[in-house]
Amino acid sequence: MYQLLIVDDQPDLVEDLATMLPWESIGIGSVFQAGSGAEALGIMKETPIDIVISDIRMPGISGLDLIEAIRAQWSHVRCILLSGYNDFEYAQRALKSQASDYLLKPVEDEELLNAVQSAIASLQKRWMEVSSHQSAVATLKDNLPIVRSHLLGALLKGQRYAEADWQKKLDMLGLGIRPISSMCMMLLRMEDYFVGHKESDSSLFQYAITNIAEEIFTDDFKLWHMKDDYGYCVFLILPKVEGTDLNLPAIEQKMTHLQHYVKLYLKGTVSLAASREAKFPRDIASTYENLLGSFRQRIGGERDFFYTLGEDQESLEASSLSQLYQPPLLHHLLEAGQWNAAEEKLGAIFAELGLKWGDSHEHILETYYSIVSSLSYSIHKNKLWMADIMGADFNQLLNGPHFHTIRQLESWTTEVVGAYRLNVSGRAQDSRSGVIQKVQEYASSHLDSASLSTIAEHVYLNPSYLSKVYKLETGEGISDYLSRLKMEKAAHMLRSSQEKIYEIAAMVGYQKTSYFIKVFKENYGVTPQEFRDS
Known part of the structure; x- marks a missing residue:
């Protein structure tokens, strides 16, 4: 559903257009109201607006100035101008500002609805073009290496x-x-002459090295490469002909050629480490982890070094739990309140722990400390205390882990994460309830001027977010609530006071008495005077 903003310095006209036309029937989900160009721009900075209907003549920022400002910041927004002046200069400037439509007041309901429908059609066409296959393919080609x-x-x-x-x-x-497919992975570390240059020069060296690698390897192999977070150039080496095995001796020979030509033409040294043959993509992460460990342990600080990882060396080494450290990370899921995804993540962690390291107390400790770190980060980020969340379990945390089995750790984790989830959910509910109370208190005491934008400003929330929260908690939109509150107060005053009808209309926020009478009759079936007389 699209979002519409109506701008006019006549509040009764804005209210009339916003509430009396069947916007939902043409695809408008939310209608926002502004009494000036400045207020309109404020709403647009906080809320995604698709279509703007604005009067041309307004004090301060005129409608023409407004749509020019909108064009500069939100070029996709469609603007419809209303004017009481059949002036060619206005129309000419509106066309230059790329207004979707230019309508003369008084505008008929059907004419305005048709103009908005036309703007929606224009938006749909534009976004379809942006997201079209041709556009996506062209963008992809431009950014293919990235x-x-x-x-x-x-x-x-x-x-x-x-x-x-x-x-x-x-x-x-x-x-x-x-x-x-069969694959081999190679890590390359730039050294000596390459180290210490500024980032732009380092990128040029990396580009030159990968070009040399392509030249050496691509007659017999396919290469796929990138630079990792540790500064290594990572190369996947795959067979040129699909379905064939890799010729590992040929790969080793080409690696020595790569070292030679880098030293010869770029005047610097590189160290290389290569894996044994593995399967793509199944073994990529584990092969990478093994190569990183071996590079640190077997090459270390040596320069111009070449090393090939053997199968026997790989199988004897311990490794960390991949599920703990592969995205999405547990602390990100907890921080975002993605509880179901966090449960799935923990399930995968404990499944890997049981399958690979069921007898390893070290890996149980690694898992425990990682989970505690994620919990403490998320709990403190939410401005909470772990002791309040965990209760008696916090003492266990202070005394250190006493888990001897995976099942004990999993049970403790489930209990602690469950308590944290319950606490956060309760706080969110209390927070929303507090917002609803503030909204209703403000609306009751400022009924003559209350609107979604003024209420949102009062409670320091984005109007779109506030609208969703209010409807989620009460089942009623804020505009519907305000309208109902106004009618109830008006009915009460008609029964219990001697105020004139135009005075009651102004007191409940209707500047135009005729419009108040119309809305009142729609709600109660009689005019205000008939209601009072009865």
Whole structure:
């Protein structure tokens, strides 16, 4: 559903247009109101608006100035201008400002609805063009190296995709790779001469090195590369012909050539480490972790070094739990309140722990400290105390872990995360209830001037967010609530006071008495005077 903003310095006209036309029937979900150009721009900074209807002649920022300001900041917004002046200069400037329509007052309801429908059609066409296949393909081609690099980076961190999704991504990126291909991974570290240069020069060196690698490898292999978070250049080496095995001796020979040509032409040294043959994409994350560890342990601070990881060395080494550290991370899920996803994440962590390291007390400790770190970060970020959340379990935290089995750790984690979730959910409910109370108190005491924008300003919330929260908690929109409150107060005053009808209309926020009478009759079936007489 689209969002509409109506701007006019006559509040009764704005109210009339906002509430009396069947906006929902043409696809408008929310209608916002502003009494000036400045207020309109304020609303647009806080709320995504799709279409603006504005009067031309307003004090301060005119309607023409307003749509020019909108064009400068929100070029996708469609603007419709209303004017009581059949002036060619106004129309000419409106056309230059790319107004969607220019209507003369008094405008008929059907004419205005048609203009908004036309603006919606224009928006739909524009966004379809933006999101079209041709546009997406052109953008993808321009950014292909970056997109490929991001995908490889996600794989190194353990991101997984369904096989069908894999094939789509690989085809889209033009990599010519199929799942379950043989692969070898190579890490390259730039050294000596390359170190200490400014970032732009370092990027140029990296570009030159990858070009040399492409030149050396691509007659016999496919290469896919990126620079990782540790500064290594990561290369996936895949067979040129799909379905064939890798020639590892040939890869080692080309690696020595790469070292030689980098030293010869770029005057710097690089160290290289290569994995044994593995399967793409299944083994990417584990192969990367093993290579990183081996690079640190076996190459370390040596320069111009070459190393190939053997299968026997790989199998004897311990490794960390991949599920603990691959995205989405547990502390991100807890911080965002994505409780179901956090439960799934914990399930995957404990499943891996049980499958690979069920007898390893060290890995139970690693899991425990990682979970405690995530919990403390999230709890403190929410301005809460762990002792308040955890109760008696906090003492266990102070005394250190006493878990001897995975089941004990999993049970403790489930209990603590459950208590945290319950506390946060309760606070959110209390917070929303407090907002509702403030809204209703303000509306009751400022009925003559209350609107969604003034109430939102009073409670320091975005109008769109406030509207959603209020409806979620009460089942009623703020505009409907204000209208009902005004009618109830007007009915009470008609029964119990001697105030004149135009005075009652002004006291409940209607500057135009005729409009008040119309709305009152729609609600009660009789005019205010007939109601009072009865």
